[in-house]
Amino acid sequence: MFDNLSDKLDKAFHILKGHGKITDVNVADTLKEVRRALLDADVNFKIAKDFTTRVRDKAIGENVLTTLQPGQLMVKIVKDELTELMGGDAAGINLSGTPTVILMSGLQGSGKTTFSGKLANYLKTKKNKKPLLVACDIYRPAAINQLHVVGGQIGVEVYSEEGNRNPVEIAQNAIKHAKANGFNVVIVDTAGRLAVDEEMMNEIANVHKAIEPQETLFVVDAMTGQDAVNTAKAFNDRLDFDGVILTKLDGDTRGGAAITIKSVVNKPIKFVGTGEKMEAIDVFYPARMAERILGMGDVVSLVERAQEQYDEEEARKLQKKIAKNEFGFDDFLSQIQQVKKMGNMKDLVGMIPGAGKALKDVEIEDDAFKHIEAIIHSMTPAERSKPAVLDAKRKTRIAKGSGTSIQQVNQLLKQFDQMSKMMKMMQGGAGKNLMRMMGGMKGMKP
Numbered sequence: 132m133f134d135n136l137s138d139k140l141d142k143a144f145h146i147l148k149g150h151g152k153i154t155d156v157n158v159a160d161t162l163k164e165v166r167r168a169l170l171d172a173d174v175n176f177k178i179a180k181d182f183t184t185r186v187r188d189k190a191i192g193e194n195v196l197t198t199l200q201p202g203q204l205m206v207k208i209v210k211d212e213l214t215e216l217m218g219g220d221a222a223g224i225n226l227s228g229t230p231t232v233i234l235m236s237g238l239q240g241s242g243k244t245t246f247s248g249k250l251a252n253y254l255k256t257k258k259n260k261k262p263l264l265v266a267c268d269i270y271r272p273a274a275i276n277q278l279h280v281v282g283g284q285i286g287v288e289v290y291s292e293e294g295n296r297n298p299v300e301i302a303q304n305a306i307k308h309a310k311a312n313g314f315n316v317v318i319v320d321t322a323g324r325l326a327v328d329e330e331m332m333n334e335i336a337n338v339h340k341a342i343e344p345q346e347t348l349f350v351v352d353a354m355t356g357q358d359a360v361n362t363a364k365a366f367n368d369r370l371d372f373d374g375v376i377l378t379k380l381d382g383d384t385r386g387g388a389a390i391t392i393k394s395v396v397n398k399p400i401k402f403v404g405t406g407e408k409m410e411a412i413d414v415f416y417p418a419r420m421a422e423r424i425l426g427m428g429d430v431v432s433l434v435e436r437a438q439e440q441y442d443e444e445e446a447r448k449l450q451k452k453i454a455k456n457e458f459g460f461d462d463f464l465s466q467i468q469q470v471k472k473m474g475n476m477k478d479l480v481g482m483i484p485g486a487g488k489a490l491k492d493v494e495i496e497d498d499a500f501k502h503i504e505a506i507i508h509s510m511t512p513a514e515r516s517k518p519a520v521l522d523a524k525r526k527t528r529i530a531k532g533s534g535t536s537i538q539q540v541n542q543l544l545k546q547f548d549q550m551s552k553m554m555k556m557m558q559g560g561a562g563k564n565l566m567r568m569m570g571g572m573k574g575m576k577p
């Protein structure tokens with residue numbers, strides 16, 4: 132994500148390396164490069180210029196007051212300014228109202244329907260809500276079907292009315308249905324258009340007036356850069372909405388939309404979409420995004436994702452198995468599933484400080500576990516629980532069955548063996564020592 136921008140900013144900060152302090156000259160050289168990096172990221176000229184002016188004033192002003200190196204100071208100021216530019220604090224979603232009504236709008240193909248599903252799934256699994264999805268696209272039966280498919284995937288009911296050509300009526304009936312059946316959130320997916328036109332605005336405005344939503348969200352595709360920003364602005368000029376949803380951030384290498392939408396449209400980005408799966412949704416935190424842009428990773432989000440997938444009961448069972456030396460390939464497989472649920476690999480690696488930059492030229496496949504899973508699936512249940520029985524003949528069979536080589540099978544067995552030994556160690560003395568050490572660290576000042 133935003134690799135080019137991160138790289139170029141890093142090079143800009145390098146200009147200050149070796150300088151004892153910030154001067155008018157070295158700050159001007161650095162900021163010229165920062166501005167160029169922002170323009171290349173598809174940030175509009177005025178915003179980039181104002182941004183660097185603010186950074187320069189701060190850098191000159193703070194220069195004398197700090198013990199930071201010029202490079203470090205510049206990174207800190209740019210990080211703070213980027214955070215501000217993207218909205219400062221995270222903007223939460225308003226879940227008041229019984230039921231809460233959320234109106235989704237956006238251009239065709241922006242990812243509106245996919246996002247409606249993701250939001251329903253998020254509210255159901257993370258906020259304990261009972262959402263109802265409503266299909267209000269009266270023009271394309273395929274869009275209604277798509278919402279039904281999405282609803283089926285996440286176990287959320289979808290309300291639609293075959294033959295009804297009045298979106299206002301459908302939305303109103305859906306809310307009645309929600310009230311009568313105990314749904315506490317109603318997410319209304321409306322028809323997309325090719326551009327923000329009269330017809331679209333009239334339709335949305337009518338639905339909006341009739342159902343008085345707590346949240347009206349406008350969905351834009353991050354990959355369309357300044358077009359996304361302009362569309363959001365055109366829409367906002369007609370209907371005062373509450374927040375932007377930025378989808379397809381996983382495919383956005385430049386970052387212009389994420390950086391500028393807030394200052395152009397004056398509406399916060401509330402969520403981002405980072406993949407096609409229903410779990411690929413994140414609350415938008417400007418500070419964390421700024422850190423990622425500056426190659427500092429995003430440990431907080433990484434830990435949060437791990438916590439979301441952490442199942443205490445499962446962990447306890449696993450611990451028992453390790454202690455009894457019963458950890459087998461089936462357990463290994465379920466661990467892989469847990470990691471996969473945390474998101475796509477490239478995204479996860481990007482959250483580790485420094486790793487995104489170090490591995491930027493390494494191709495990280497999303498199905499990085501494909502071979503491992505195929506090998507394990509080719510084992511019999513007995514082999515999975517007692518890998519020691521795997522002789523040459525069995526290994527040949529497994530390699531054939533999984534479409535891999537004997538070397539790959541051997542490699543996995545070796546890794547599994549090392550991992551089992553390490554886990555056993557962690558359970559014993561070494562693990563206790565580590566725990567003690569970590570306990571001690573808690574009291575340490577940062």
Ligand SMILES: Nc1nc2c(ncn2[C@@H]2O[C@H](COP(=O)(O)OP(=O)(O)OP(=O)(O)O)[C@@H](O)[C@H]2O)c(=O)[nH]1
Pocket residue numbers: 237238239240241242243244245246274277322323324378379380381382403404405406407411
């Ligand atoms: N990579 C990626 N793809 C996404 C994301 N969100 C949606 N998509 C894909 O984008 C395409 C369009 O998404 P839809 O949800 O159908 O778009 P829509 O805005 O509802 O479009 P209409 O139904 O035509 O109005 C689909 O192939 C989605 O799988 C995302 O965050 N990342």
